[in-house]
Amino acid sequence: EADIYQTPRYLVIGTGKKITLECSQTMGHDKMYWYQQDPGMELHLIHYSYGVNSTEKGDLSSESTVSRIRTEHFPLTLESARPSHTSQYLCASSDNEQFFGPGTRLTVL
Amino acid sequence: AQSVTQLGSHVSVSEGALVLLRCNYSSSVPPYLFWYVQYPNQGLQLLLKYTSAATLVKGINGFEAEFKKSETSFHLTKPSAHMSDAAEYFCAVRERNTGFQKLVFGTGTRLLVSP
Numbered sequence: 681e682a683d684i685y686q687t688p689r690y691l692v693i694g695t696g697k698k699i700t701l702e703c704s705q706t707m708g709h710d711k712m713y714w715y716q717q718d719p720g721m722e723l724h725l726i727h728y729s730y731g732v733n734s735t736e737k738g739d740l741s742s743e744s745t746v747s748r749i750r751t752e753h754f755p756l757t758l759e760s761a762r763p764s765h766t767s768q769y770l771c772a773s774s775d776n777e778q779f780f781g782p783g784t785r786l787t788v789l
Numbered sequence: 790a791q792s793v794t795q796l797g798s799h800v801s802v803s804e805g806a807l808v809l810l811r812c813n814y815s816s817s818v819p820p821y822l823f824w825y826v827q828y829p830n831q832g833l834q835l836l837l838k839y840t841s842a843a844t845l846v847k848g849i850n851g852f853e854a855e856f857k858k859s860e861t862s863f864h865l866t867k868p869s870a871h872m873s874d875a876a877e878y879f880c881a882v883r884e885r886n887t888g889f890q891k892l893v894f895g896t897g898t899r900l901l902v903s904p
Contacts, residue, residue, distance in 0.1 A: 689830075711890060720798065722894040723833075723879070770832055774890050777823075780832035 683707070686771050686781035693761055694789050701756045701784045703771035709779075712754040713772040716740060717783070723770065729754060761788045791816045791882050795895035803903050808852075808867040810898045812880035815861065821883040822863040823892070824854055828876045836878075839863060850874070875902045 684705040693699055705712065710731040715723040715738075725738030729748040743765070744758050754773075758765055766788050771781040796811040814820060821840050825833040837848025844856040854865045863880060880895040 684832075686832075720896070722793075722896045723892075725891065728891075772832075776890075777835055777838060778890065778892060780825075780834070782830070782832045785830070 684771065684773055684779055684781040686769075686784050688784060689782060690785050690787075692787045692789065695760075695762055697761050699758050699761055699786070701769055701771075701786070703754045703756070703781060704752050705754075705771075705773040705779070705781075706752060707773060707775070707779065708751065709773035709775055710751065711774045712748070713774070713778065714738070714744075714746060714754070714756050715770040715772065716742065717768045717770055727756065761786075763788045791820060791884060791893045793880050793882050793893055793895035795878075795880050795898050797898055798896065799899045799901060801901040801903065802870045804872055805869050808865070808870045808874065808900065810865040810878050810880075810900065812854075812863045812865065812895060813861055814863065814880075814882045816882060816884070818885060819856070819858055820885060822854075822856060823881040823883070824848065824852070824863075824865050825879045825881060825894075826850075826876050827879065827897075833879065836865070870900075870902050872902050872904070875900055 687702045712729045714727040717723045724740035726742040727746040770783045772778045792815045794813045823838045824836040837846045839856045847853045852867045877897045879897045881892045
């Protein structure tokens with residue numbers, strides 16, 4: 681079944697740790713996105729990709745980095761997590777419309 | 790730059806009552822418009838979208854929205870609320886004629902449905 685997956689769904693981690701949030705889609709979409717969502721706030725685009733080896737920064741400045749080595753995979757990495765990174769991170773992919781994954785809720789202590 | 794305004798961070802209705810969630814956009818050219826729903830601890834699911842065909846758009850779960858250019862609005866309605874409709878609803882816009890599908894979201898409206 682074509683879908684978009686995110687792991688882990690929940691992550692609690694200490695300050696200074698390196699983390700990678702995984703995102704995979706089985707729909708063959710070229711375009712993929714990462715959004716950050718805080719409670720009661722709109723989604724903000726932090727990274728996007730047109731396809732393999734293409735990554736761009738979004739509207740909201742983020743200390744995270746992304747890579748796109750394979751079409752189906754678009755991981756997000758934080759080299760040194762801080763409490764200010766606590767948020768929900770949503771991955772999406774698109775053809776004519778965007779399809780969203782279930783999100784990763786990150787808490788940095 | 791485009792923006793989206795959703796009036797009311799919370800809307801409360803009784804089961805069976807009319808649901809009306811408001812969305813206004815700012816854009817010099819009518820954009821593509823979307824409504825997404827987010828259930829607790831889940832991602833966003835597309836409810837419906839306006840792409841320039843009929844101004845009254847029907848979506849899933851009995852929802853519909855009407856594009857009104859003169860009012861720059863795209864309000865979401867449902868004739869009769871169900872308990873399962875309780876969720877967060879986001880309106881979003883996307884510019885036309887751009888190669889990249891950047892969505893700009895509103896701040897969301899939480900729909901509360903009481904028995």
